[in-house]
Amino acid sequence: MRTFLTLPDxxxxxxxxxxxxxxxxxxxxxxxxxxxxxGQWRVEEAKLDEYIDRLYAEQRQARAEQKSS
Structure with a gap:
């Protein structure tokens, strides 16, 4: 079952x-x-997790690029 969050959540x-x-x-x-x-906005919990994972990946890549330059 999908779990949806409100924007305040x-x-x-x-x-x-x-x-x-x-x-x-x-x-x-x-x-x-x-x-x-x-028209209440909802964000699926899995989409929020994907967003957070993407931010972590972007920051890891940025740090790796800084170290190699």
Missing amino acids: VAEALNISMSQTRALIQRGDLEGIQIGGR
Whole structure:
């Protein structure tokens, strides 16, 4: 079963503001969907995990590039 988070949940998990959370979704950095008549945003927990994993990978690569230069 999929688990969906609200934007406040995502903001809390990442320790960022709601506006930063919305910007991540609008830019496509973090995948989210709008559900229901009021268009409430939800982020699948797995998508949040993928986003975090991608950030770790990018930072590892940046550190490796710094060491090799």
